Amino acid sequence: MFAYADFVGQVAREMAGELYGTMPGETNGEYHDALRPAKNGSAHAPTVPATLTPHTTSRETGSGGTQRGKSMASIQSIARYTGLSPATVSRYLNGHPYVSKEAQYAIELAIRELDYRPNASARSLRSGKTSRVAIVVFDASHPFCSGLIGGAGKAALQHGYDLLVQQAGAPGWQPERSVELAATRAVDGIIMASGSGLSRRHERELAALPVVTCDLDPSQSKLPGVYIDHYRSVLDGLEHLRERGARRIACVYVSGDQLASSSTRRQEAYRAFAGQYPSIEVIPVETENDLIEDGYTLLERLMQLPEPPDAVFTGSDDLAAGCLLAAQARGISVPEELRILGFDDGPVAEVLGISTIRQPVGRLGARAFQELYACISRGHTHESTDASTRSGRGTTGSARGSTAGSTLSSRGNAAAAGGGTAGSGSRIRVRYHLIARATT
């Protein structure tokens, strides 16, 4: 098969955050700072002995401001250059009417000549907006998170926004950082896609800011959020297994809910399912992480049980893959003896032929941004216009064929209207797909 031990080692190391450090034994020649050329300023480097103050061209360099020598052209510069006033230039820049043709030409020329660029900070300071939002995920390199980032980023772009990424799982990160980001107006709003380390206090602080949670358990906080209905997707998945004859189903949940996913909701679904089908045994199983290796050991643990399960609801493709590999290694036939269901429909599930539940991750991220954008445009922070009429529009079971619809719910500022017909309400629905594959 494959070098499993080695693999485990690698993953463990990478997850431990060592992946970007300097490995011992690698020839690591850092830069010499010595031969730094003095390209600074208008040919007078500040590195001068300092006994004689280089006399900074008297004024102009003034007190604070841009210390990068080039002394970036300002709106003033081009005002002087053209003989116009800063106001006129500003007007031109912002596309205001009432700027004479001559002025326009002159300004355009000056801009090109002086290589002028408006200063973003100054603009933000004046306008109070940054055209920038942040998304907080646990680990940007995790497929789920990166999907979120991708989707949110694309949506942001369409509105002229940029996306800042913070990783709650990175060494040194603290919840403070995210709160401050918005509080200090470094961004216009935040998409919280990681519940990691979110204390009550932080949440309270966040509530005062434009924030939207993303795939966080909605019952955990009062913040508006976009999320997939894990409860129903789990029920559908279990139903899928049941229909195919499973009677002892191992139901996995991740202990540390570091990653953005509502494991509590899942567990509720497990319980609900167990209640609904007393004849089926639901075996809750805990795992610390959801990587392939974890799945591997997980299955070995399961097989130690006096009465091993005949199905595993893993809640993750990687776990499922690990389970499958372990099963194959043990000579357990899948799916005859053991059914395995994944989650997310990543490449791994694809190539291994694992049945799984596909989530519209990219769209989830995009919706999150859109909600946030609405929030921001409205000038609100979150304003509890809470009327979550959790509509239970049928369709709960019946994983008929290979796909079943579910909802992606959005609980936002606008009043939530439960109804079934389209339009008017803050609920947005997309479909997830339960994909049945031959292997598992």
Place this chain on the structure above:
Amino acid sequence: MFAYADFVGQVAREMAGELYGTMPGETNGEYHDALRPAKNGSAHAPTVPATLTPHTTSRETGSGGTQRGKSMASIQSIARYTGLSPATVSRYLNGHPYVSKEAQYAIELAIRELDYRPNASARSLRSGKTSRVAIVVFDASHPFCSGLIGGAGKAALQHGYDLLVQQAGAPGWQPERSVELAATRAVDGIIMASGSGLSRRHERELAALPVVTCDLDPSQSKLPGVYIDHYRSVLDGLEHLRERGARRIACVYVSGDQLASSSTRRQEAYRAFAGQYPSIEVIPVETENDLIEDGYTLLERLMQLPEPPDAVFTGSDDLAAGCLLAAQARGISVPEELRILGFDDGPVAEVLGISTIRQPVGRLGARAFQELYACISRGHTHESTDASTRSGRGTTGSARGSTAGSTLSSRGNAAAAGGGTAGSGSRIRVRYHLIARATT
């Protein structure tokens, strides 16, 4: 097997950027734009008849500034609150000495009371720095890119920096956006990890800014950059195949080099290898994309050839996976009849047991940031102190056992000293690993 057609459809759709849009048929209650408050400007959109100027609440809301009602506490506010001067407060905030105990307490209280937060834009405006850098990738949700983002983000965090992400592959993105980001001082620097659409002009503009390329072909631009030595890794990979008896090797390259990877370097390596071993036939193969589906069709194409290859150097795990699946579908025995080598060592290669070449993607991103950081700290932009003495420190072949070392090179501002011993030079080395697995 698995529902391949369906899969292909999905991937195709997602790559087309539709992944975050609204699917037809889903109940999608978009927001009504009707109730959007007229928060534009100070309430007079330029589209207005302009006869009467709406006259905004006289002072306090004044001219520009924060339009969010709460009227954020400023340093002034707490100066007034405490009876101190703004200067003292500022001193306190920046940890200056010479602030009396009493003042401190008073200020701390006021801060808590007024819920004060320093304004990031104002700070940036003054200081000229943002503590923020941008990374430009083609698609954040691609494993390679997300690895870069993850690594860069973590490294950034350690220096108190935040990371902004732009996706060059997103609909609507233009190279302008990236340039402007740095030019307008919205960020302190840029990590360019996507060569997509980079014209000469843009590159020239970038050259004047703190920028570091990441995994872009170093021969393509004069910008400083961090990159993996694809040339040598390819040679090692081919050597690996040769040692195992391959004599007709299909060498894949991606036509559009949209993703951050130097396909030209690879092709050079292909040629070099072909020159070195005249008895081995190197068959260059082009593919538009590097997804599993592409690998699948790729192999089918290869098998149409009069003389099919006995090995494939795919340059991508996904491609390799596709090849493997296609081969299995055709009843071709792997590795006996056909050897397949992947690249990156992602989960897919892992579970399928595909031999592959692991790249330290996270570390690559991290190094890129570190280079950029050095750049920024030094106050430089890039200054071509170019002396790339490409050292060829042995170790080229000999994929002995299962791993072989290679270099991750960094070409920066400081002069590059080729030498073998540690230190002194701009070269940074880490190891990639060629991982041999049973299946392929």
Place this chain on the structure above:
DNA sequence: CTGTTAGCGCATTCAG
């Protein structure tokens, strides 16, 4: 159509 004035929030002189 244009210039003058003023101030966004902060940090840094320079005098006390």
Place this chain on the structure above:
DNA sequence: CTGAATGCGCTAACAG
């Protein structure tokens, strides 16, 4: 130890 003054770059009110 502290306060007054100044300006970072930009834009929105006013007058012209």
